[in-house]
Amino acid sequence: MTLVLEQLLNGLQFGVMLFLLAAGLTLIFGIMGVINLAHGSLYMVGAYAAAFAAAQTGSFLIAVLAGLAAAAFIGMVMELVVLRRLYARDHLDQVLATFALILIFNQSVTLLFGRQPLFVSVPPALNGSVQLLPGLTYPVYRLAIIAVGLLVALGLYLLINRTRVGMLVRAGATHREMVRALGVDIRLLYTAVFGLGALLAGLAGLMAGPILAVQVGMGEQILIMTFVVVVIGGVGSIRGAFFGALLVGLVDTSLRAFAPGLLRHVMTGSEADALGAGLASMGIYLLMAIVLLVRPKGLFPAHV
Amino acid sequence: MSENAITNTDSAAPAPGRIVTLLLLAVALIALPFIVKALGQPALVPLATRVLIYAIAAASLNLALGFGGMVSFGHAAFFGIGGYAVGILYRTFADDALFLGFIPGTDQLLITLPAAILVAGLFACIIGALSLRTSGVQFIMITLAFAQMLFFLFVSLKAYGGDDGMTIRRRNALFDLNTRDDVTFYFICLVIAALVFLALWRIVGSRFGMVLAGIRQNERRMAAIGIAPYRYKLAAFVISGMGAGLAGALMANYLRFISPDMLHWTKSGELMIMVILGGVGTLLGPLLGAAALVILETVLTSWTEHWQLVLGPILLLVVLFTQGGLNGLIARLGLGRSAP
Numbered sequence: 001m002t003l004v005l006e007q008l009l010n011g012l013q014f015g016v017m018l019f020l021l022a023a024g025l026t027l028i029f030g031i032m033g034v035i036n037l038a039h040g041s042l043y044m045v046g047a048y049a050a051a052f053a054a055a056q057t058g059s060f061l062i063a064v065l066a067g068l069a070a071a072a073f074i075g076m077v078m079e080l081v082v083l084r085r086l087y088a089r090d091h092l093d094q095v096l097a098t099f100a101l102i103l104i105f106n107q108s109v110t111l112l113f114g115r116q117p118l119f120v121s122v123p124p125a126l127n128g129s130v131q132l133l134p135g136l137t138y139p140v141y142r143l144a145i146i147a148v149g150l151l152v153a154l155g156l157y158l159l160i161n162r163t164r165v166g167m168l169v170r171a172g173a174t175h176r177e178m179v180r181a182l183g184v185d186i187r188l189l190y191t192a193v194f195g196l197g198a199l200l201a202g203l204a205g206l207m208a209g210p211i212l213a214v215q216v217g218m219g220e221q222i223l224i225m226t227f228v229v230v231v232i233g234g235v236g237s238i239r240g241a242f243f244g245a246l247l248v249g250l251v252d253t254s255l256r257a258f259a260p261g262l263l264r265h266v267m268t269g270s271e272a273d274a275l276g277a278g279l280a281s282m283g284i285y286l287l288m289a290i291v292l293l294v295r296p297k298g299l300f301p302a303h304v
Numbered sequence: 305m306s307e308n309a310i311t312n313t314d315s316a317a318p319a320p321g322r323i324v325t326l327l328l329l330a331v332a333l334i335a336l337p338f339i340v341k342a343l344g345q346p347a348l349v350p351l352a353t354r355v356l357i358y359a360i361a362a363a364s365l366n367l368a369l370g371f372g373g374m375v376s377f378g379h380a381a382f383f384g385i386g387g388y389a390v391g392i393l394y395r396t397f398a399d400d401a402l403f404l405g406f407i408p409g410t411d412q413l414l415i416t417l418p419a420a421i422l423v424a425g426l427f428a429c430i431i432g433a434l435s436l437r438t439s440g441v442q443f444i445m446i447t448l449a450f451a452q453m454l455f456f457l458f459v460s461l462k463a464y465g466g467d468d469g470m471t472i473r474r475r476n477a478l479f480d481l482n483t484r485d486d487v488t489f490y491f492i493c494l495v496i497a498a499l500v501f502l503a504l505w506r507i508v509g510s511r512f513g514m515v516l517a518g519i520r521q522n523e524r525r526m527a528a529i530g531i532a533p534y535r536y537k538l539a540a541f542v543i544s545g546m547g548a549g550l551a552g553a554l555m556a557n558y559l560r561f562i563s564p565d566m567l568h569w570t571k572s573g574e575l576m577i578m579v580i581l582g583g584v585g586t587l588l589g590p591l592l593g594a595a596a597l598v599i600l601e602t603v604l605t606s607w608t609e610h611w612q613l614v615l616g617p618i619l620l621l622v623v624l625f626t627q628g629g630l631n632g633l634i635a636r637l638g639l640g641r642s643a644p
Contacts, residue, residue, distance in 0.1 A: 100617070
């Protein structure tokens with residue numbers, strides 16, 4: 001039972017990480033209509049900037065600020081230089097251009113930091129574990145990630161639904177032309193939304209640093225899963241991104257944890273492990289295929 | 305996706321300038337092995353073979369992507385399935401076993417290629433039938449999802465090498481030819497590529513091709529005049545998948561090695577790059593695109609380990625500043641508006 005609870009918490013933690021990425025991606029999708037494959041690169045930029053700052057200064061706070069600033073800055077530059085030219089193009093050009101951006105980012109990072117993964121230690125204040133239930137201890141750092149993720153979700157909800165900027169974002173997602181016609185500086189809004197998305201991606205990246213290895217290619221691994229989340233949730237919907245992320249996080253984590261064990265009842269150990277790992281990796285794609293077949297626009301479509 | 309694609313497909317008889325270009329291309333491709341041998345660069349023959357194989361895959365993808373308007377981000381799946389068909393048949397043949405208990409293995413190219421095409425077509429039919437219920441971004445993502453599922457399936461199949469892939473000890477046999485010989489294999493690929501391009505040219509110019517172009521431009525209008533778009537799109541998707549499977553089967557023979565990498569999503573991306581680089585919705589564009597990408601990759605790798613840092617900006621510039629890829633660029637630069 002405690003094992004199941006622990007895996008649920010792991011799934012939740014993975015889910016909120018996915019949410020941070022998916023929220024930015026779905027906004028960019030929904031408002032500007034751009035498929036940004038390079039969103040994962042911003043995650044990588046955040047992770048590397050934070051890891052570098054932490055190694056140089058030893059301060060976790062400075063590392064956090066560096067990660068956020070680097071991701072948001074690079075994101076906005078990316079929007080101004082490349083993405084802005086792609087809004088009116090079809091999806092194909094967007095996919096190719098942002099694929100090219102991935103190559104550029106990955107190679108630049110390899111050039112700067114080498115191929116060896118960087119390892120980041122957990123900040124001392126968040127080191128250690130707490131006992132949640134009798135027999136269930138859980139690392140504080142992972143709990144902190146869950147808390148940050150949920151807080152960001154709440155903040156985004158308030159931002160989108162309660163503020164003037166949020167109103168423009170919502171209007172931009174459904175009636176882009178109308179917002180422009182009413183005299184709103186849509187280009188500024190686009191850059192701001194892109195910066196916000198990049199900031200969230202960077203936040204996810206810098207938080208992932210101490211749990212995963214910081215390495216080239218980390219962005220693409222999570223990017224594909226983020227796309228799955230966005231599509232399951234419904235393109236352009238923050239609410240969809242939230243529930244989609246939690247669903248994907250939980251399904252993926254529990255399949256990885258339990259599929260090999262269950263298969264071992266019916267076949268030999270090593271084959272069960274291999275097939276179980278394969279099934280676990282396939283699980284979320286299967287989930288996405290089923291969701292899309294039942295509801296082609298995702299669970300919470302933004303444009304009804 | 306410009307009007308361009310339509311204007312060069314609706315004329316059944318190609319323009320004289322075009323015939324000359326095609327003849328020159330054919331002569332150049334046939335003469336290539338002898339020329340590079342005379343120049344003392346025999347290593348270029350395998351490179352040209354790779355270009356031809358990727359050109360088949362890219363041209364097939366172009367049928368769905370350029371002519372049918374279906375942005376499939378999962379064509380590496382069919383490419384890989386074609387490769388695995390060859391690999392599994394060869395392994396079964398070498399072990400003198402039966403695949404799934406009733407399919408005997410073989411090393412005959414005349415059997416493995418049709419088998420690869422058939423299996424890839426079958427998968428394309430299933431994946432296409434489900435995916436075509438969606439459109440737009442969702443279609444891109446669901447094709448990607450199916451490809452990823454198959455990728456992980458092959459990763460987990462320990463019997464066929466799993467993550468590491470498996471080697472095919474010998475290329476498939478064709479009559480009494482020595483397929484091990486690079487020039488011989490080049491000509492096999494050249495003949496097949498020519499057949500594929502010919503078939504695609506016939507398909508695009510046929511009534512079916514016209515309907516497909518109509519659906520791409522306005523699906524609702526086609527439905528209104530009494531054509532069921534779904535069936536046409538599915539048929540195009542299946543043909544496209546079969547072509548990619550054929551290319552995968554040739555690639556497995558060429559490399560004498562298959563691994564899940566053939567199904568990875570970056571491979572789908574590469575195929576798309578070739579199509580876009582060459583020019584979406586043009587017949588010879590994919591050949592140009594495949595040549596450009598493969599040659600660029602080879603040249604840049606010999607220069608620097610960080611070749612992707614050069615490739616990235618080049619791709620970016622091509623997308624941002626050339627309309628219609630290399631094919632469009634050539635048309636605008638040299639041949640005015642008459643060429644495709």
